[in-house]
Amino acid sequence: MTDAISASGLVKTLGPTRALDGLDLTVRTGEVHGFLGPNGAGKSTTLRVLLGMMRADAGTALLLGGDPWAEATELHRRLAYVPGDVTLWPQLSGGEVIDLLGRMRGGLNKQRRAELLERFDLDPRKKGRAYSKGNRQKVALVAALASDVELLLLDEPTSGLDPLMEEVFRDAIREEKRRGDRTVLLSSHILAEVEALCDRLTIIRDGRAVETGTLDELRHLTRTTIDAELTAPADGLAALPGVHDLRAGEGRVRFDVEAAALEPVLRELAAAGVRSLVSRPPTLEELFLRHYDRSGAAAAEEKVSR
Amino acid sequence: MRELTGVGGLIRLILRRDRVLTPLWVLFVGLVPVSYVAAIDGLFPTEAGRRAYAAASGHNGGFVALYGPLHGSSLGELVAWRAGFIPIVIGLFSILTVIRHTRTEEEAGRRELLGSTVMGRHAGLAAALAVTMAADLVLGAILAGGLVGQGLPATGSWALGLGFAACGWVYAAVAAVAAQLTGGAGGARGIAIGLLGATFVLRVTGDLSGLSSDGTLTWASWLSPIGWAHRVRPYAGEAWWPLALAAGVAALLVAVAVALSARRDIGAGLLPQRLGPASAGAGLRSPLGLAWRLHRSLLAGWTAGFLALGVVLGYLAEGIGDLVRDAPAMSDIMIRIGGVRGLVDSYFSGLVALFGLLAAGYAIQATLRAREEESSGRAEPVLGTAVGRVRWAAGHLAFSLLGPAVALAAAGLAMGLTHGLNTGDVGRELPRVLGAAMVQLPAVWVLGAVAVLLFGLLPRLAAVSWGALAICLLIGLVGPALRVDKRLLEVSPFTHLPRLPGGPMNVTPLLWLAVVAAVLAGAGLAALRRRDIPAA
Numbered sequence: 001m002t003d004a005i006s007a008s009g010l011v012k013t014l015g016p017t018r019a020l021d022g023l024d025l026t027v028r029t030g031e032v033h034g035f036l037g038p039n040g041a042g043k044s045t046t047l048r049v050l051l052g053m054m055r056a057d058a059g060t061a062l063l064l065g066g067d068p069w070a071e072a073t074e075l076h077r078r079l080a081y082v083p084g085d086v087t088l089w090p091q092l093s094g095g096e097v098i099d100l101l102g103r104m105r106g107g108l109n110k111q112r113r114a115e116l117l118e119r120f121d122l123d124p125r126k127k128g129r130a131y132s133k134g135n136r137q138k139v140a141l142v143a144a145l146a147s148d149v150e151l152l153l154l155d156e157p158t159s160g161l162d163p164l165m166e167e168v169f170r171d172a173i174r175e176e177k178r179r180g181d182r183t184v185l186l187s188s189h190i191l192a193e194v195e196a197l198c199d200r201l202t203i204i205r206d207g208r209a210v211e212t213g214t215l216d217e218l219r220h221l222t223r224t225t226i227d228a229e230l231t232a233p234a235d236g237l238a239a240l241p242g243v244h245d246l247r248a249g250e251g252r253v254r255f256d257v258e259a260a261a262l263e264p265v266l267r268e269l270a271a272a273g274v275r276s277l278v279s280r281p282p283t284l285e286e287l288f289l290r291h292y293d294r295s296g297a298a299a300a301e302e303k304v305s306r
Numbered sequence: 307m308r309e310l311t312g313v314g315g316l317i318r319l320i321l322r323r324d325r326v327l328t329p330l331w332v333l334f335v336g337l338v339p340v341s342y343v344a345a346i347d348g349l350f351p352t353e354a355g356r357r358a359y360a361a362a363s364g365h366n367g368g369f370v371a372l373y374g375p376l377h378g379s380s381l382g383e384l385v386a387w388r389a390g391f392i393p394i395v396i397g398l399f400s401i402l403t404v405i406r407h408t409r410t411e412e413e414a415g416r417r418e419l420l421g422s423t424v425m426g427r428h429a430g431l432a433a434a435l436a437v438t439m440a441a442d443l444v445l446g447a448i449l450a451g452g453l454v455g456q457g458l459p460a461t462g463s464w465a466l467g468l469g470f471a472a473c474g475w476v477y478a479a480v481a482a483v484a485a486q487l488t489g490g491a492g493g494a495r496g497i498a499i500g501l502l503g504a505t506f507v508l509r510v511t512g513d514l515s516g517l518s519s520d521g522t523l524t525w526a527s528w529l530s531p532i533g534w535a536h537r538v539r540p541y542a543g544e545a546w547w548p549l550a551l552a553a554g555v556a557a558l559l560v561a562v563a564v565a566l567s568a569r570r571d572i573g574a575g576l577l578p579q580r581l582g583p584a585s586a587g588a589g590l591r592s593p594l595g596l597a598w599r600l601h602r603s604l605l606a607g608w609t610a611g612f613l614a615l616g617v618v619l620g621y622l623a624e625g626i627g628d629l630v631r632d633a634p635a636m637s638d639i640m641i642r643i644g645g646v647r648g649l650v651d652s653y654f655s656g657l658v659a660l661f662g663l664l665a666a667g668y669a670i671q672a673t674l675r676a677r678e679e680e681s682s683g684r685a686e687p688v689l690g691t692a693v694g695r696v697r698w699a700a701g702h703l704a705f706s707l708l709g710p711a712v713a714l715a716a717a718g719l720a721m722g723l724t725h726g727l728n729t730g731d732v733g734r735e736l737p738r739v740l741g742a743a744m745v746q747l748p749a750v751w752v753l754g755a756v757a758v759l760l761f762g763l764l765p766r767l768a769a770v771s772w773g774a775l776a777i778c779l780l781i782g783l784v785g786p787a788l789r790v791d792k793r794l795l796e797v798s799p800f801t802h803l804p805r806l807p808g809g810p811m812n813v814t815p816l817l818w819l820a821v822v823a824a825v826l827a828g829a830g831l832a833a834l835r836r837r838d839i840p841a842a
Contacts, residue, residue: 048838048839051690053686053689053690054838054839072689072694073692073693073694074692076693080690081686081690083686083687086683086687087682087683087684090490091603092582092599093582093583094582096582096585099585099586099591103586103590103592104591104593104692104693106692124584125581125582125583125584126581153690
């Protein structure tokens, strides 16, 4: 089966900034793919290139087997898009917007529309300007989820949703996943969401994909945190390759270890005598922060400012 | 005074945000009338020349509709009269500025952001009004100072400047009230501009009625703040009390706005929000269907305005003829321009030219809606569906092409019908006047097409298309009187139109203008297909 999305080497310059700088992205058909990065990393620009709204300066992109720029109109029949910042027409009601977008896409599942309105607790009779940010987001989500399409492109779809509605959204995506034939590209900076929903994910930084794979694969590439109570000091630990941030004292050690170095480390611990041991795989958050920690000045600055 | 806490900071914020636009505007509008002094003095250096010009123009219905009544023939009076359209421009500026810094801020949520800081309830409204009214006053002062500098009497110059400023104040206050009524900036702007249009029609009605023999509707000018600015009578024995009237009405309206503002919630209007349908009707399924929903109130507004203005102006046409028949002194001029018929014809041809310029404003406004859709992010979900860019843009362009056609037809029909009923010959007048109005269309389209070209090619400069209209307006209103180079006049598409009714009909320039419009719009759409959306 072909990939739903395959892009390689995408470059896009917007004014003085290089929004995309050789981005590679592969989304397999039928998967929910997380597209992770902080604000300004290039997520929205990537989606706009994939939608044929912007033309990449360099690189190639293939969407549902077609050229997203040249065949935009035909391809859009087979996908639904939720922009990151949803603005609605002040004079149109939410229900009208949902129907209009669905019809222009080529059809809407009436039953699913009613069901989604119910679940998202959305009043479709309100006019555009009367909706709060979260409710505007819901209008766009219902319009996208109620149409029978192969591909959903969602740009930070849960921004503005309350936790209850976020759960409704996750359920809806899980249902899509169970149907098996829908592909979802979910851009987000909410790690728990990506962790809960996505089969694979791509982490993007400064317009470039820095990591891609399943969560397990990504974890494998990084360090596990180990917290152990020992009967005797394990002096050899510090000398082992792949051990980081070692803190020892009063019969306890705590350190991070690279996946490849686990075996010798465990042997060393066993030799010292283990009373208790907690090993924790890195959370996505740690994984993410680690990438941005290493990214140099910009990311470091961001961390300081928090 | 707690209600006004923070107003100083807000005023600085507004000045910072408008630091380019407002000074440019105030300076430009303030200095335009100053340039009239040398121009009119150069054209009519002698007392006799000025008197003949005043006699001819002061009785021309088209001119009076545009500039107001003309009483004497001194240089100052001619300059003040010629500047008679400027109060409308100042009113429009005042309305737009007040709405932009009140309702638009609220709609965008910025007001809330600021409101959570230490800021009084009325500080936002007060700051917007203070800046706008101060700008009006500075404009008036620049105008007065400039005219004094050109050697005109100081009293009359200050009367003119203050009269214009006071007119701006009234419309700023009107906008402040309108901003409390609706739930959105668009609605508030519509109400305030609608009122500006209505008061313009009242002024025109009163002034044209004053031209005709019976003069039964002369009082209508007194219902219009624009009329008050004229009735300060600069250089013609100044009357100061209309200034007090304007200032009083402005103060009253501001008080009303403050009272209303205290009674409503942020983001809400006093007019109730209605619920819409839960699902879309059958017509809302395409870009054209969407455009209809977005454009219909604009179309209705322009058509209604043109219709009302057309009825009044058509009704008054016969009175112009009467006046000349009753005044033998006018016979010289009358014969020169082709008798009573010729006079009425030139009245109509002046008016349809004015309608054409206004309709071009509509064409540009409708075209720029597409740009607004893009920059507000509302185009993106549409273009994310199976709708191509050109089809999306075409929905809006349908209205910038056909909207002005509908509005012009309404004006032509209304003028032709009322005038025909007056003369008892509808069969002759209706097609003549209607045809004259529709002839404007190719020139209107050229300006709309300029907006399409900019939208496609240089989207961030799309608003510059208003500049193109301003040039045409300047050429149309001032050019012929000031003996500007003919090639410069020909920049305006309106210069090429046949002078109808009365003049010879010539189809060739109309075809050429239509071709130019098609090429410009086609190039704009071609550029739109190639560029990024939203434009960087």
